[in-house]
Amino acid sequence: MLVAHTAAMTVPRFVQIHREDSAALRHELAQGLLVERAMVSPKFLYDALGSRLFEAITELPEYYPTRTERAIFDAHAAEMAAIAGRGRTLIDLGAGSCEKAARLFGALQPLRYVAVDISVEYLRQTLASLQRQHPQIEMVGVGADFSASLTLPPEVGRGERLLFYPGSSIGNFTPDEALRFLRQARAAGGAGSALLIGVDLVKDVETLERAYDDPLRVTAAFNLNLLRRLNALLGCDARVEDFEHVALFDVERSRIEMHLQARRALTLSWPGGQRRFAAGERIHTENSYKYTVEGFERLLREAGYARTRCWTDPQRWFAVFLAS
Ligand code: AVI
Numbered sequence: 001m002l003v004a005h006t007a008a009m010t011v012p013r014f015v016q017i018h019r020e021d022s023a024a025l026r027h028e029l030a031q032g033l034l035v036e037r038a039m040v041s042p043k044f045l046y047d048a049l050g051s052r053l054f055e056a057i058t059e060l061p062e063y064y065p066t067r068t069e070r071a072i073f074d075a076h077a078a079e080m081a082a083i084a085g086r087g088r089t090l091i092d093l094g095a096g097s098c099e100k101a102a103r104l105f106g107a108l109q110p111l112r113y114v115a116v117d118i119s120v121e122y123l124r125q126t127l128a129s130l131q132r133q134h135p136q137i138e139m140v141g142v143g144a145d146f147s148a149s150l151t152l153p154p155e156v157g158r159g160e161r162l163l164f165y166p167g168s169s170i171g172n173f174t175p176d177e178a179l180r181f182l183r184q185a186r187a188a189g190g191a192g193s194a195l196l197i198g199v200d201l202v203k204d205v206e207t208l209e210r211a212y213d214d215p216l217r218v219t220a221a222f223n224l225n226l227l228r229r230l231n232a233l234l235g236c237d238a239r240v241e242d243f244e245h246v247a248l249f250d251v252e253r254s255r256i257e258m259h260l261q262a263r264r265a266l267t268l269s270w271p272g273g274q275r276r277f278a279a280g281e282r283i284h285t286e287n288s289y290k291y292t293v294e295g296f297e298r299l300l301r302e303a304g305y306a307r308t309r310c311w312t313d314p315q316r317w318f319a320v321f322l323a324s
Contacts, residue, residue, distance in 0.1 A: 010135045012127040015155050016120040016143035022233070029234045033268065033275045033283070042172055042258075042286040043147060044229045045222060046118075051096070053222040062214040064207070065168055068318040069198045073100075073166075076311045077107035080322055083309060084194045087111050089159040093146060093169075093185075098126050100166045105134055112138040114156050118145050147173075150184040161193040168200035168318070171255075171289040175299070178289070182303035194324040195305065202290045203317055205249045212247035212256045212288070220245035223258050226285055236270040246282065249290075258286040293319055 032039045046054065058066035073080075086109040092101040095115035105113070113130075115123050120143030131139045140155050163185050170178050185195050212219055223245045227238040246259040259282035267276045291299075293310055296319065300308050305323035312319045 012131045012139035014120050014141040018145040030273050039284040050225050056218050060214050062210045065200050068313050072311050072320045081107040088162040091163045093165045114140045116142045150188050152188050161189045163195045166198040186304050197321050199296050199319050208249045234270045254290050256288040
C-alpha cells in the first residue's frame with residue numbers, strides 16, 4: 001500500500017484541454033493578413049524553433065527582463081513566500097521549461113505544482129525530471145491555451161492557490177486584455193488565492209529598443225520565423241529575405257511594437273487569398289507593454305486585488321507583484 005502511494009506521488013499527471021483547430025488557425029491568419037494594417041498574433045511566434053529562439057533571446061545581454069526578474073526573485077523569494085504562505089498549489093501559467101518556478105520551490109515549498117502550457121507534450125520530459133528531483137511535490141501538467149480564457153481543470157485540486165505568471169508575458173496583452181486576464185486569474189484562483197506576477201517597467205527608449213533589436217539579430221530571427229509559420233500553417237509563399245525586422249517603442253502607448261517590414265513591393269499568396277504589400281509596408285507581429293509600478297498597481301486593484309506588494313531591482317527596470 002505504502003509502495004503504491006509513493007509511486008503515485010512521484011509520477012506527474014497530465015491533462016490536455018486545448019486542441020489545435022488548424023482550420024480556425026488558417027482563418028485567423030488569413031483575416032489578419034487581409035485587414036488594412038496587416039497583423040499576426042504573437043502566439044504564432046512559438047513553434048519549436050521560435051521557442052528555442054526565445055530561450056536564446058533571454059540569454060542576450062540586451063534582453064534585461066529575464067535576468068533582472070531572476071535577481072528580484074533571488075533577493076526576495078523568502079519574503080514573498082512568507083507573505084504568500086507556504087504549502088500552496090503553485091500554478092505556473094505558461095510554464096515552458098518550468099525553470100523559473102523550480103527556482104522558487106525551496107522558498108515556496110508548494111504541496112502541488114501545476115505547470116500550464118499550450119502543449120502538454122512540451123511539459124512531459126521537463127516535469128518527469130523535475131518530479132524526480134522533488135518527489136515530495138505532487139505535479140500536474142496541463143495543456144491549455146489561456147490566452148483566450150483561463151479555466152483550470154479539476155486535476156488542479158482544491159488546495160490554496162498561488163498563480164505564477166512571470167516574464168512580463170502580461171505585457172503581450174493589450175491593457176484591456178490584461179485586465180480581463182487578471183480578473184480571470186482572480187476567479188480561477190478562488191478565495192484565499194494569490195498571484196505572483198512579473199512586469200516589465202517603462203525606461204529609456206534606447207534600452208527598450210536594444211532589448212528588442214539586438215545586434216546579434218536573434219530577435220530578428222525570432223520575428224522572421226513567423227513567415228515560415230505562415231507558410232507552414234496557411235500555405236503562404238512568404239520569403240524571409242523579403243522582410244526585415246522592425247522593433248520600435250511607442251511612447252504614447254507605452255509599448256514596444258514588433259513588425260515585419262516588406263523590403264520591396266510584393267504579393268503574399270495562399271490558397272483562397274492574397275495580399276499586396278507596398279515597399280515599407282508592415283505586418284504587426286507583437287506588442288510588449290511597459291508599465292509603471294503605480295499603473296500596474298491600479299490595474300491590479302481594478303481587477304479586484306485588494307492587497308499588493310511590489311519588489312523591483314535597484315534600477316527599477318522590472319517589478320514583481322504579489323497580489324491577493
Ligand atoms: C514573452 N514575452 C514576454 C517577450 C517580451 O519581451 O514581450 C517576447 C519577446 N519578444 C521579443 N523579445 C521577447
